[in-house]
Amino acid sequence: MSGNMNITLKVWRQKNSNAKGELAEYKVGDVSPDMSFLEMFDVLNERLVSENNEPIAFDHDCREGICGMCSMFINGRPHGPKEGITTCQLHMRSFKDGDTIVVEPWRAQAFPVIKDLIVDRTAFDRIIAAGGYISVNTGNAQDANNIAISKDNADEAFAAAACIGCGACVAACKNASAMLFVSAKVSQLALLPQGQPEKQTRVLSMVAQMDAEGFGACTNTGACEAECPKGISLKNIARMNREYLGAQLCSEKM
Amino acid sequence: MSKLDAKIPEGSIDQKWTKYKSSVALVNPANKRNLEIIIVGSGLAGASAAAALAELGYKVKVFYFQDSPRRAHSIAAQGGINAAKNYTNDGDSVHRLFYDTIKGGDYRAREGNVHRLAEVSNNIIDQCVAQGVPFAREYGGLLSNRSFGGTQVERTFYAAGQTGQQLLLGAYSAMQRQVGSGKIESFSRHEMLDIVMIDGKCRGIIARDLVTGKLERHFGHSVLLCTGGYGNVFFLSTNAMGSNATAVWKAHKKGAYFGNPCFTQIHPTCIPVSGDHQSKLTLMSESLRNDGRIWVPKLKEDAEAIRTGKKRAVQLSEEERDYYLERRYPAFGNLVPRDVASRAAKERCDAGYGVNKTGEAVYLDFTFNTKRYGRTEATKKGIHNPSEDEIVRLGKDVIKEKYGNLFDMYKQITGVDPYEEPMQIYPAVHYTMGGLWVDYNLMTTVPGLYALGEANFSDHGANRLGASALMQGLADGYFVIPYTIGAYLSKEIAVKAIPTDHEAFVEAEKNVQERIDKLLNIKGTKTVDHFHKKLGKIMWDKCGMGRNEKHLKEAIDEIRALRAEFWKDLRVTGTADDLNPELEKAGRVADFLELGELMCMDAVNRNESCGGHFREEYQTEEGEAKRDDDNFAYVATWEYKGGENNFELHKEELIYENIKIAQRSYK
Numbered sequence: 001m002s003g004n005m006n007i008t009l010k011v012w013r014q015k016n017s018n019a020k021g022e023l024a025e026y027k028v029g030d031v032s033p034d035m036s037f038l039e040m041f042d043v044l045n046e047r048l049v050s051e052n053n054e055p056i057a058f059d060h061d062c063r064e065g066i067c068g069m070c071s072m073f074i075n076g077r078p079h080g081p082k083e084g085i086t087t088c089q090l091h092m093r094s095f096k097d098g099d100t101i102v103v104e105p106w107r108a109q110a111f112p113v114i115k116d117l118i119v120d121r122t123a124f125d126r127i128i129a130a131g132g133y134i135s136v137n138t139g140n141a142q143d144a145n146n147i148a149i150s151k152d153n154a155d156e157a158f159a160a161a162a163c164i165g166c167g168a169c170v171a172a173c174k175n176a177s178a179m180l181f182v183s184a185k186v187s188q189l190a191l192l193p194q195g196q197p198e199k200q201t202r203v204l205s206m207v208a209q210m211d212a213e214g215f216g217a218c219t220n221t222g223a224c225e226a227e228c229p230k231g232i233s234l235k236n237i238a239r240m241n242r243e244y245l246g247a248q249l250c251s252e253k254m
Numbered sequence: 255m256s257k258l259d260a261k262i263p264e265g266s267i268d269q270k271w272t273k274y275k276s277s278v279a280l281v282n283p284a285n286k287r288n289l290e291i292i293i294v295g296s297g298l299a300g301a302s303a304a305a306a307l308a309e310l311g312y313k314v315k316v317f318y319f320q321d322s323p324r325r326a327h328s329i330a331a332q333g334g335i336n337a338a339k340n341y342t343n344d345g346d347s348v349h350r351l352f353y354d355t356i357k358g359g360d361y362r363a364r365e366g367n368v369h370r371l372a373e374v375s376n377n378i379i380d381q382c383v384a385q386g387v388p389f390a391r392e393y394g395g396l397l398s399n400r401s402f403g404g405t406q407v408e409r410t411f412y413a414a415g416q417t418g419q420q421l422l423l424g425a426y427s428a429m430q431r432q433v434g435s436g437k438i439e440s441f442s443r444h445e446m447l448d449i450v451m452i453d454g455k456c457r458g459i460i461a462r463d464l465v466t467g468k469l470e471r472h473f474g475h476s477v478l479l480c481t482g483g484y485g486n487v488f489f490l491s492t493n494a495m496g497s498n499a500t501a502v503w504k505a506h507k508k509g510a511y512f513g514n515p516c517f518t519q520i521h522p523t524c525i526p527v528s529g530d531h532q533s534k535l536t537l538m539s540e541s542l543r544n545d546g547r548i549w550v551p552k553l554k555e556d557a558e559a560i561r562t563g564k565k566r567a568v569q570l571s572e573e574e575r576d577y578y579l580e581r582r583y584p585a586f587g588n589l590v591p592r593d594v595a596s597r598a599a600k601e602r603c604d605a606g607y608g609v610n611k612t613g614e615a616v617y618l619d620f621t622f623n624t625k626r627y628g629r630t631e632a633t634k635k636g637i638h639n640p641s642e643d644e645i646v647r648l649g650k651d652v653i654k655e656k657y658g659n660l661f662d663m664y665k666q667i668t669g670v671d672p673y674e675e676p677m678q679i680y681p682a683v684h685y686t687m688g689g690l691w692v693d694y695n696l697m698t699t700v701p702g703l704y705a706l707g708e709a710n711f712s713d714h715g716a717n718r719l720g721a722s723a724l725m726q727g728l729a730d731g732y733f734v735i736p737y738t739i740g741a742y743l744s745k746e747i748a749v750k751a752i753p754t755d756h757e758a759f760v761e762a763e764k765n766v767q768e769r770i771d772k773l774l775n776i777k778g779t780k781t782v783d784h785f786h787k788k789l790g791k792i793m794w795d796k797c798g799m800g801r802n803e804k805h806l807k808e809a810i811d812e813i814r815a816l817r818a819e820f821w822k823d824l825r826v827t828g829t830a831d832d833l834n835p836e837l838e839k840a841g842r843v844a845d846f847l848e849l850g851e852l853m854c855m856d857a858v859n860r861n862e863s864c865g866g867h868f869r870e871e872y873q874t875e876e877g878e879a880k881r882d883d884d885n886f887a888y889v890a891t892w893e894y895k896g897g898e899n900n901f902e903l904h905k906e907e908l909i910y911e912n913i914k915i916a917q918r919s920y921k
């Protein structure tokens with residue numbers, strides 16, 4: 001079942017991290033409004049293969065907005081024109097027949113391009129490894145209901161924990177800052193009683209790692225929040241700044 | 255002794271695990287530092303095993319094909335995780351969870367393993383809360399529960415519709431903590447392409463760095479496969495695009511027996527197919543069946559009118575609707591197990607009552623419970639005589655809080671607002687109960703090779719109950735393998751790390767390289783997806799919700815022909831020394847083309863209907879599944895004998911000492 005839209009794509013092609021990339025133009029016909037944006041890429045890639053050309057490499061896996069793998073910079077916006085969704089949740093009904101769409105990878109010093117639209121986001125994993133956890137060994141836990149947690153705090157921690165680690169916040173930011181991502185994890189754990197014992201070392205180590213990875217500084221433009229597919233709030237950055245100041249004061253005292 | 259010794263410990267069912275734990279051989283901390291464990295997969299099973307084993311002091315390497323361990327497919331699990339906490343005081347217990355799981359699996363799972371699973375279920379919740387997993391809570395600050403299919407208690411813990419995400423992020427953070435401390439080495443964008451056997455034991459893997467294309471050799475004293483399920487044999491499924499069977503299939507071909515390959519779960523509530531471009535199917539969580547009622551029109555004319563757009567669902571009165579699950583199964587109603595609900599939907603649609611263009615959809619309707627919640631909220635807020643509009647508005651807020659992300663997802667995909675129109679749903683492939691055969695220790699028939707999580711066959715019999723896969727993945731990783739691996743590794747302490755220039759590594763790498771070259775050199779005309787879609791259609795039509803001998807035999811022939819065509823006419827663009835997604839897919843589909851055939855063979859062999867395996871020849875007059883306990887109360891376990899389609903069946907008899915086998919009834 002094909003549709004009746006005709007789309008012109010301008011897609012970033014780059015052979016590998018050392019190569020110079022450029023935009024290449026492709027026409028895609030018979031696009032159905034019910035197709036997802038990535039399904040349109042599937043159709044195009046099938047055609048490229050049948051023409052004996054290399055298909056466009058892009059990251060994706062769950063295709064339901066939760067794994068955080070998909071990452072296209074569409075018409076100047078991470079994850080495209082619609083708010084609150086990832087690239088894989090974008091459907092062609094959000095575009096018009098005859099549209100030209102420019103698709104690029106995330107751009108950030110800390111996210112080098114690997115190939116075409118695929119970038120390296122392992123910096124995020126290293127930030128979590130620096131402190132984004134609660135140090136509890138397996139088997140050490142007390143009964144789950146021994147500590148009551150107010151529903152408001154639990155809900156707020158959950159809202160912060162909903163971050164999918166996609167990196168759209170970094171891609172949206174003119175400084176390529178990772179503050180929204182880092183603050184979401186810091187907040188989640190700071191809001192819970194279990195996170196208290198390590199709260200100071202956590203924020204200091206995670207921020208230090210973030211700086212070491214080459215992410216830029218936060219100048220409060222709020223572009224990250226506007227483009228985050230999971231509605232992670234700027235309040236988390238404010239909370240992290242408080243946590244950080246508090247932790248710095250304490251560590252200076254020592 | 256046969257290779258199929260399940261090694262179930264002696265003793266009464268509720269003492270087996272306790273006794274095992276206190277008597278299993280241990281490895282002292284100094285020796286642990288010299289023992290290397292390879293874990294393939296970073297989902298719930300892999301990440302939890304990696305964290306727990308590294309905490310114990312073992313040297314661990316973890317491999318996964320995504321760019322981050324946090325993106326393993328477990329991240330997508332929606333509804334929840336079971337545990338026998340009995341926080342709701344509704345009569346739950348370890349025994350009841352054990353019983354429900356065996357019954358839900360239609361008496362085709364092993365008692366010993368399932369009881370252990372039920373026992374450790376409570377520790378999982380404790381562990382996750384301690385890690386900061388933000389489960390849903392009540393106003394009093396304690397954990398909230400809901401119910402899932404196949405049970406009559408509320409034992410499911412959840413985090414909105416993102417339970418898998420929150421559990422995986424917990425396990426991932428525990429794993430990253432060990433990465434940070436240098437005890438785990440993490441290999442992103444790496445795909446395992448074979449295991450390495452030395453002197454009859456599994457001693458490592460060959461992996462491909464997906465970015466550079468380089469093949470790598472890695473030694474391990476043992477190898478854990480935590481690589482998830484193989485539902486993508488069907489092309490369309492709720493699994494992630496990359497989910498695949500390659501790891502387990504390669505292990506199978508090196509001697510690991512495959513258990514119950516035909517046991518697949520078709521989930522009743524997924525968003526229906528919209529067109530040929532469809533790349534995957536999206537699940538609408540089973541938790542929705544707590545508050546949604548499933549129906550089709552009573553009259554065919556109404557169904558026809560709806561299909562052609564002349565009528566809308568909301569125009570049909572209560573009397574004009576057939577709530578067929580409530581009608582057929584009054585005791586469990588909309589909460590019957592998945593296999594039962596899926597078949598019932600197919601039955602109605604096949605009979606001509608389907609409600610979308612393709613005739614393959616039924617309604618999942620929240621109106622009734624929206625109003626019920628609305629009235630309760632109105633009372634709570636002290637609103638007397640609320641208007642109908644007010645009730646609906648208040649009710650929608652409650653529904654939104656419980657399922658908001660699922661409703662948003664539905665709207666995003668279909669373009670229809672489920673707060674206004676009932677959802678349309680249809681069954682889709684979701685989970686595979688079958689997998690590598692393992693004993694009580696989770697070891698496969700290959701010494702030193704283990705399988706955890708969805709990759710093994712162990713706990714769910716012929717049908718898995720909702721919210722039990724997350725439980726099993728974490729049980730295997732956090733609480734089972736840290737003990738059971740000691741039974742093997744305690745005898746390996748004298749074995750020094752084997753250098754990877756050993757001939758077995760060289761040979762294994764050479765074979766992998768040859769296969770890659772072969773795929774690239776066919777230079778035919780058809781794409782990988784072309785073959786994958788064709789295989790999927792054969793499997794769905796002939797080895798899907800309803801199966802029969804004739805169709806299964808046809809399917810086997812068709813798959814063989816397709817496989818031959820694949821190796822003659824496949825086209826893979828690009829090269830091996832580069833990031834090449836087409837090449838990755840090609841290797842996976844080549845394995846699916848072999849596994850699909852084994853699934854059909856297993857389905858032909860099992861002349862009974864049980865759980866997700868419904869053989870049309872074996873049903874009661876009312877169309878319910880007819881099990882044959884006299885002849886089929888066994889695990890069908892397949893050994894690969896070399897060459898093409900050469901498999902031998904071995905049987906592990908299932909013995910029920912604690913649960914009386916009965917006809918499964920949800921009436």
Ligand SMILES: Cc1cc2nc3c(=O)[nH]c(=O)nc-3n(C[C@H](O)[C@H](O)[C@H](O)COP(=O)(O)OP(=O)(O)OC[C@H]3O[C@@H](n4cnc5c(N)ncnc54)[C@H](O)[C@@H]3O)c2cc1C
Binds near residue numbers: 318328418493494537
């Ligand atoms: C949409 C959806 C919703 C679900 N909801 C629920 C629910 O609410 N409750 C519930 O209990 N269950 C649910 N399930 C089932 C459950 O999520 C899975 O069974 C479970 O998460 C599987 O975990 P796993 O650790 O075994 O494997 P996965 O999470 O699938 O992880 C597999 C890992 O293996 C790696 N891998 C695979 N092959 C290779 C290879 N060759 N080389 C290297 N790495 C490899 C992958 O990179 C990945 O890290 C759901 C499933 C789906 C599809």
Ligand code: SF4
Binds near residue numbers: 168184
């Ligand atoms: S904060 Fe939002 S944009 Fe940034 S990584 Fe998390 S989900 Fe993505």
Ligand code: FES
Binds near residue numbers: 066
């Ligand atoms: S592919 Fe998983 S979030 Fe888009």
